[in-house]
Structures are given as C-alpha cells and as structure tokens.
Amino acid sequence: MEGPRPGGTGPSALPVRRRADEAGGMETATFETLVGEAVRAPSLNNSQPWRFRRLGDTVEVLLDLDRVPPDADPAGRLSRVACGAAAFNLSLGMAVRGRSVTIRPTTEDLVVARLVAAPHRPATPVQRRLYRVLPARHSNRSEFDDTPVPAAIRDELVRAARDEGCRLDLLADPSTVDTVAAIALLPRATDPVLGVLSGPGDRRDDAVRAGVALQRVLLTATAERLAVSVFSGPVVEPGIRERLRTAVGHGHPPQLVLRFGYAPALAPTARRNISSFVYE
Incomplete structure (x- = not known):
C-alpha cells in the first residue's frame, strides 16, 4: 500500500x-x-x-x-x-x-x-x-530470501487477524499459491509466505475493521522480525477481486494480499x- x-x-x-x-x-x-x-x-x-x-x-x-x-x-x-x-x-x-x-x-x-x-x-x-x-x-518491497517462516509465527499472524474479527489465510496448497500469485502478478513462491486478508463483510465499517486487523498483523510480523509486502492491486477491480475470493475458497471478501518473509530492513x-x- x-x-x-x-x-x-x-x-x-x-x-x-x-x-x-x-x-x-x-x-x-x-x-x-x-x-x-x-x-x-x-x-x-x-x-x-x-x-x-x-x-x-x-x-x-x-x-x-x-x-x-x-x-x-x-x-x-x-x-x-x-x-x-x-x-x-x-x-x-x-x-x-x-x-x-x-x-x-x-x-x-x-x-x-x-x-x-x-x-x-x-x-x-x-x-x-x-x-x-x-x-x-514499514512495507518492504525488496527481494525476500528463502528462509522459511516458522509454523508458530504463521499461527501467531493468523491469530492476530482473528482476534480483530477478520481472517488471514496463509496459502500452503501449491495450486492456490500459483493462482493467487498470478492474480497479484507476483513470482510464484511458498517462502516467502503468501497470504490473503479478508474482512467480515463488505460494508464501509468492515473495511475499517480490516484495517485494524491489518495493522495488528503487520506489527505482529514486525515484532517477529518478519518483512511484509502489501499488495492492493488484486482487490481494486471487482472482477479480479472475485477471482481472488474464489481462489482462497471461502465467502469472506478479500481486502489485501500480503507477503511475509525475511529481507533486509528498509527505511x-x-x-x-x-x-x-x-x-x-
């Protein structure tokens, strides 16, 4: 963003x-x-x-x-x-x-x-x-290395979104990763981790709730020394956003695509x- x-x-x-x-x-x-x-x-x-x-x-x-x-x-x-x-x-x-x-x-x-x-x-x-x-x-658009994100930290990120009433899907299935990466125009990779943040609904107040959850997730990642990139392009055009929702496989409206991993710190x-x- x-x-x-x-x-x-x-x-x-x-x-x-x-x-x-x-x-x-x-x-x-x-x-x-x-x-x-x-x-x-x-x-x-x-x-x-x-x-x-x-x-x-x-x-x-x-x-x-x-x-x-x-x-x-x-x-x-x-x-x-x-x-x-x-x-x-x-x-x-x-x-x-x-x-x-x-x-x-x-x-x-x-x-x-x-x-x-x-x-x-x-x-x-x-x-x-x-x-x-x-x-x-801060958002980090530099190249991430191939160090895996530990499962415990992945769980912590998912829990951070859930605690604010939203959903963070960290993608594991290779086919889903390929599909979402293509939608977001990103290189296909499982490490760094690709995720989709979804809100509870699609009203104006739901977007605000998604922002609250987003920041909690981002700060949780920062506390764990993870780099994060935030991609909004896939959720602007309604048709592409619907493709993203279908790829993730549940009815919650996607708000952003996130990438988690390890990379040099930027200002x-x-x-x-x-x-x-x-x-x-």
Missing part, C-alpha cells in the same frame, strides 16, 4: 489552527504525539488519507477525501482500511498511556471510526509489545507534518 508520494497541496494538506485544551480529557501535546504514532500506519501510495479530531474523551478518525487516490481507490475502500490501521495505532498509544478505548468503526461518509473511553484496564503485554515495534514497521516512508492531520 505504501510508496513515495509528496505532501498534498490541497486545503486539507495545509496546517490548521488548533484550539486550546477546551475539549478536555487530553492535552494538546499528548494528542499530537498520539497522532504522530497513528500515522505510521500504511496507506495506498503513501496517500495518508486520515485526519484526527478529539471530542472530550473520544477521538475521531476522519477520511480526508482530498487524499483518496481517485484512480487507484475509486470507492475509497482502501483508504478506509488505512484509517482503520491508523485507529489501531492510536488505540495502542492510548493504552500504554493508561487510556483504555474501544474502536468503533462507522459507515459514515467522513468519520470512519471513533475511539471511545472504555473501563480502565492496564495495557496488556501484547499491546506493549506491539507498541514498542510501531516505529520499525520507512516519510509522513507529512502532524498539524496537517489534526482537525479542530
């Missing part, structure tokens, strides 16, 4: 005036730090199609329509996936700072998710582990100034 893209030039890319801490519940410095962590999420062509707004103890994730790629993402579904991934990062940052929240995806036009206060509970060891590797996560792609993401 990521790739080089310069900062936007439309109105939504300009710095906005931030209010004083009249909303209550969170200091400006804390909010900006959280936003800076949230935007480490992946997005199609590094489009960064998100904005963030605090309303008391609630934080809203908004879709920045000026940043949705019209040709590569005509329905805005992949941009909602990206916003869901950013929401997951935000929830981790809040959890480790003692703010328990629940992510509530929506079907609204602009507000795609709300992070609402939940009964207080300490951050879990998993949340702390994923938060620690958040700065290191993460740049992000815009934090002020361009804050909506007041």
Whole structure:
C-alpha cells in the first residue's frame, strides 16, 4: 500500500489552527504525539488519507477525501482500511498511556471510526509489545530470501487477524499459491509466505475493521522480525477481486494480499507534518 508520494497541496494538506485544551480529557501535546504514532500506519501510495479530531474523551478518525487516490481507490475502500490501521495505532498509544478505548468503526461518509473511553484496564503485554515495534514497521518491497517462516509465527499472524474479527489465510496448497500469485502478478513462491486478508463483510465499517486487523498483523510480523509486502492491486477491480475470493475458497471478501518473509530492513516512508492531520 505504501510508496513515495509528496505532501498534498490541497486545503486539507495545509496546517490548521488548533484550539486550546477546551475539549478536555487530553492535552494538546499528548494528542499530537498520539497522532504522530497513528500515522505510521500504511496507506495506498503513501496517500495518508486520515485526519484526527478529539471530542472530550473520544477521538475521531476522519477520511480526508482530498487524499483518496481517485484512480487507484475509486470507492475509497482502501483508504478506509488505512484509517482503520491508523485507529489501531492510536488505540495502542492510548493504552500504554493508561487510556483504555474501544474502536468503533462507522459507515459514515467522513468519520470512519471513533475511539471511545472504555473501563480502565492496564495495557496488556501484547499491546506493549506491539507498541514498542510501531516505529520499525514499514512495507518492504525488496527481494525476500528463502528462509522459511516458522509454523508458530504463521499461527501467531493468523491469530492476530482473528482476534480483530477478520481472517488471514496463509496459502500452503501449491495450486492456490500459483493462482493467487498470478492474480497479484507476483513470482510464484511458498517462502516467502503468501497470504490473503479478508474482512467480515463488505460494508464501509468492515473495511475499517480490516484495517485494524491489518495493522495488528503487520506489527505482529514486525515484532517477529518478519518483512511484509502489501499488495492492493488484486482487490481494486471487482472482477479480479472475485477471482481472488474464489481462489482462497471461502465467502469472506478479500481486502489485501500480503507477503511475509525475511529481507533486509528498509527505511520507512516519510509522513507529512502532524498539524496537517489534526482537525479542530
């Protein structure tokens, strides 16, 4: 989903005036730090199609329509996936700072998710582990080596998606691998591992849930020192997407094709100034 893209030039890319801490519940410095962590999420062509707004103890994730790629993402579904991934990062940052929240995806036009206060509970060891590797996560399009991914790590990746209400199929059958690789225009290979992330449905809020699951999977892979490539091409055109669904062999709508393996680390792609993401 990521790739080089310069900062936007439309109105939504300009710095906005931030209010004083009249909303209550969170200091400006804390909010900006959280936003800076949230935007480490992946997005199609590094489009960064998100904005963030605090309303008391609630934080809203908004879709920045000026940043949705019209040709590569005509329905805005992949941009909602990206916003869901950013929401997951935000929830981790809040959890480790003692703010328990629940992510509530929506079907609204602009507000795609709300992070609402939940009964207080300490951050879990998993949340702390994923938060620690958040700065290191990035998509890796370099050549992977042929080191097999251990079965225990594969199981952990599958479980990460399932824990967020989605499904990650790591392909093992050679025929299915060949078919999906051909659909995604990738070289045929079982190591690195080829996988398909599917959502619970195909509504707007399901795309956000898929983004939450995507980021949890990506951070889990990062914690295990795996490289990951994310491919959105096979899920943009409806006919190709249906071929992918048929190849995987279940009724859940595919959201992305992922490749897991081992490769040299690369530098993460740049992000815009934090002020361009804050909506007041």
